[in-house]
Amino acid sequence: MASNKPNKLAFLSMPAPASYVAGLGRGASGFTTRSDIGPAREGPSAEVIAEAQARRGEEAEVDPDQFQDPDNEYGLFAGTTYEQDDEEADRIYEAVDDKMDSRRRKQREAAEQAQLAKHRAERPKIQQQFADLKRGLSSVTDAEWESIPEVGNLTRKKRRRTDDNSRTYVVPDSVLVGDRSKVEYESALDSRQQEQGGFDTPADGGLTNFVEIGQARDKILSLKLDQISSTPATSGLSTSIDPRGYLTSLDSVILKSDAEIGDIKRARMLFDSLVKSNPKHAPGWIAAACLEEHAGRMVKARKIIKMGCEECKTSEDVWLEAARLHNNDDAKVILANAVQHVGQSVKIWLAAADLEHDIKAKKRVLRKALEHIPNSVRLWKETVNLESSAADARILLARAVEVIPLSVELWLALARLETPERAKAVLNKARKAVPTSHEFWLAAARLLEQEAMLPGKGTEQREKELAIVDKTIEAATRNLRQHRVLLTREQWLKEAEKCETEGSPRTCEAIVKATVGMDIEEEDRLDTWVSDAESAEARGMVGTARAVLSYALRCYPDRRSLWRRAAELEKAHGTRETLDALLQRAVTHCPQAEVLWLMAAKEKWLAGDVPAAREVLERAFVANPESEQIWLAAVKLEAENGEFAVARELLIRARSVADTERIWMKSAVFERQQGQLDTALATLSSALSKFPKFAKLYMIQGQIHESLNHVPAARASYAAGTKACPKEPTLWIMAARLEEKDGKSIKARALLDKARLINPANDRLWAEAVGVEERSGGAVQAKAMLARAIQECPSSGLLWSMALWAEPRASRKTKSVDALRTTKDSPLVVCTVARVLWADRVVERARDWFGRASVLDPDMGDVWGWWLKFERQHGNEEQREIVRNKCIAAEPHHGAVWQVVAKDVKNVGKSTKEILEMVADELK
Structure with a gap:
């Protein structure tokens, strides 16, 4: 039965259809080989390929440029005419395209720029990545450039060996065999020795004396050295070898590297080209000669500079360089030739004078120079300086001012050499010759001041002559203003400081009087003058500062702050007499200024004149009858001098005249110091009835009850105080300490908790x-x-000081840095850092830190106590005395331990020095 399935083998054996191309359906182009179609067969035509693509649904490729050119012979519009309408249409289309392109162009360009910036930020160029490093190269010094190491071979390629000694080779066997035979012993006798009858024995036993060989070698070497260093008598020749300084001379030999030699060669070529191309350029010849000098070729350098002198005969620099490169005698000849060409050069003449070692020869050269250049001030000054007698110098200067009448220096030098009378005449001539110079006026004022201060003159006569100094400076300012010479007030103040430095205080004061008020608005005068005085005092010009303040006080005699500033200046830099005179004037002009009265009374008291101090305070009472400070100062004066009855009477009168809370407090304290505790308590009771909100009254009352061991009464006083004055931390602290002292720590904690609720953030x-x-x-x-406390009070120096000591010793330094940064250099923290360094035995640094703490807050007495305690252990007596003197000058009043010691009844009347010693003993 036959099968209906197609025969696959038969299909494959069938011939291909016409124009078949293998793979055409997959998009391949058709191709054939010669074995398929023979030697002359063509491939498929374009129509066949287009038909095949149409069956697959593909469109034929079209040339995009086919329809663009109107003159294209195979385009769509080939053969047509490009008319005016076509041109107009193209122009309209181009306008439409431009209009459409201009819309949102800014937004589009901004977006493109943002996208480009983002791209550059994400992926920067290598050039941008190293831009900051390249800019940093501008600050690299020469030493840093030279310290950059050489770059080695980083290519990991095998380099060719340059050192032949480091190469190894395989040793031949013949060498090994030969070396092996060297260490073998011959067991047979030499045949020649056997024929002679045996070996010959040396006479010395066969031992070699190496010592004699070495001595002989040294002797031969010394003979050769002597022959080299000696001068042969027959030949008359000498050697250039110095046997003593030979090694020393080797140290002076400069060894140049290959790179430096190469640089010298390149520079030599550059300078050769420079001098050849521009032979009249003097710096080129100088640079070329200096290069040869640096290279050690002095002969070539001198030859080059000689050629430079021939080419640049009018350049003084070339002649001076030539003189420098030659010895003294040759330099004289060179400068003599230079004078022929540049005879008006001052430098040439001065260099020629410097070459002369004889004073007469120098004078001769300089006078010859003055014949050529008579208007040179420098030559005249050098010539005058060589004169040994004042008479000869005066003659020269007289001639100099005739030749150069506009030279201020020469006029002033001549005036200094003349007598006072003739100096006045010289200055008058100078002022007429140079009317725009202020220096002649100042010199005249200083001359008048010197005459006025001569010994043997009375006070009135001296004051009259000194008044002429003020008139001279006033005339100077007017005359200079007429000649349109306007110096600023800053320039005048500098001249005043200069006069003070040179020992003319009255001239300084006259300058300040005449010029300190220039160019200042009325409302800015006081502040400007105070600022001028402070800046002058900071520079050490006390006379200028005193003169400025004195002028300001004449203009503003009723300003208390100005008088106080002047008194502080006199106290720091003046004498006791000048300070007392100033304070007397101050209280006369400002009778209501209590501070000035107190300063005047204190100065009298410190001077030991107690009656004068009482008199000052009596005058102060008349001017200020209700002044609390004056009443208390009078009480203190009487109490310090042992007049306790008078002091008590003054306090009673003060309570009736000036009924203030502070006077009542001082009355209770006075009675307590005198041991009258009942009277003190009665006074406090009366005071509390009048001033129930004054916290110190409760404190004193509680302390008195504590001293009498009346704990319930003291507790009641503190309780009443905390109730009446809940914002006073000291009352809460004293109440807590009373409970702690009574053994009731729990109640003390409760009181402090309550106090912190009422007074938050109190360190x-x-x-x-x-x-x-x-x-x-x-x-x-x-x-x-402590941690909670620092959280609530992060900038407290007291808490950070406690935190530093709570830290282990190893971490205290790190904690110290945090404490200083957080508290902004609190004096307590700085003192604690000094104590930390003291504990670590860093003595010098600890002393420096104690000094810093004392400067930050001089009123902190505990800092001075710690410093003295430190000096007791590590310092000497001189250093301890420095601490005591600084503390006495600062007069501290605060500090946890200082206040306890100073306010103790037992220490009443003790000085600051005694309190300091006791505080240093108490600190632990």
């Missing part, structure tokens, strides 16, 4: 709470309390 209350925990034995609780 003293937190520090007291930490102290209660430490004294109760709770170190962990104290540390936790």
